[in-house]
Amino acid sequence: MVPPLPIFSPLPIDPCYAAYPDDDARYQHENRRISWKSLALLADSTFNTYIPYGWGFTVYRVRFDGDSDERFQSALDRFDLWLRCLVRAVRYGDDNVRDNFTGPNDSTDQIAERLYNQVFEFDPASLPDDTVITEPEGDEDFFPVGAAFSEWVASLDVDLAASRGNARYHQCLIVDKTALVTLEKLPAEVPPLHHYETNNEHSRSLFSTYNNAWVWVLDRQSNERLAAGENVDFSPWLRVRLPTIEALWFERPKGNLWRLDWRQLTQEDRHKWETVAWWHPQALIINGVTRQVRESRAKRKDQGILTL
Incomplete structure (x- = not known):
């Protein structure tokens, strides 16, 4: 049974101004931060009609012999926990807040709280003809997962041209056994966040902890080109490290990625x-x-x- 979708509260058109309506100096200072611009992107409900005011991906769980619901959920919880931690950590590497530390309900907190990854199960054993290949390394084949993703996107009946900046409709994440093992190595708790300049040892420790965690990302259009028989000499599915997943979603609307x-x-x-x-x-x-x-x-x- 698919759980109900979350309902996020609406955002003002200019979230930064709403946070500092009576402090123009602070507003001008804060408004230069990328996180406020990312939050403003979520304020447009037409940008994401499927889950308004939120962000995240469709995640396909590829079943394998010996897996369990508890094991997958534990790994996914760690994935979400650390992804939110990395979103919040951005504030401590931002030049615009080095001398003006943020309090509660910072823009990065709001972005982290609006993350929602929707999970669908994919059982290779249910396919009579197509095969999902997860090993050996370099021979992976997630084409059937991509076909299922395309079918799901089509069922939403969204204007893909108008929504080309929304990664939820164009890329999905895949967790197979290999990726799951990397997520399981993430600690069950995140450490307190500190400013990078005041605690370099802390930042190095964080980096070594999460940089080895990754999942697969599949590009719908590349997979569809493969299905149409085009000579696609590159893989529609790639590994994506945990630290770059936020960029995978928020860099796309800027037009830098979908082009x-x-x-x-x-x-x-x-x-x-x-x-x-x-x-x-x-x-x-x-x-x-x-x-x-x-x-x-x-x-x-x-x-x-x-x-x-």
């Missing part, structure tokens, strides 16, 4: 570039740098300069 081909958002893994790829908004730049490093190392090794 890019999925290939341009595909980052080669630094060590396993032939089998592992990641979603990243700056994939083109990162790939250029890492390829130069690989070529330089290979050349030096051929010359006997580098032995490792």
Whole structure:
């Protein structure tokens, strides 16, 4: 049984002004923060008619032998908990609040509280013909999951052209056994947040904790191109690390992402570039740098300069 959708309270058109209506100096200072602009995006109910005033993804749970509802729910709870933590942590890395620490009900708190990931189960055993392949590494195939996602989006009867900036209709997340294991390694509790400059050890500890957690992200349009028989020489599904999931959702409405081909958002893994790829908004730049490093190392090794 699918649980009812959450109902989030409406937001004012300018949430930042509503927070500081009588303090123009504070308003001008705060309004430069990206988080207030992200919150203002959610204020437009027409932007997300499915879950107004909220954000998040459709998550497909790919069942496997030996899994359980309790195990999946525990991992998903940790995923949501840490994603909210990362959203809130943005305030401590923002230049505009370094000398003006925020109190309760900050814009980052409001964004974190409006997160909702809707889960659908996907059982590969229910498919008589199509097969979901989750191993070995590099041979994964989530095409049937993408087909189910396209069918779900079509059932919503939304104007996809007008909603091209809304990631909920264009990308879905997938949790298979491999991804689930990475989520299970997240601590069940998040530590208190601190300003990055005043506690670098804390920020490094946080980074090492959550940077190894990831899920799959599937691009609906790339998967549909594959279904139509187009020669798609890049994967419609990529791994996405926990720290970049917020960008996956909030960078799209700016127009920076939906104008890019999925290939341009595909980052080669630094060590396993032939089998592992990641979603990243700056994939083109990162790939250029890492390829130069690989070529330089290979050349030096051929010359006997580098032995490792």
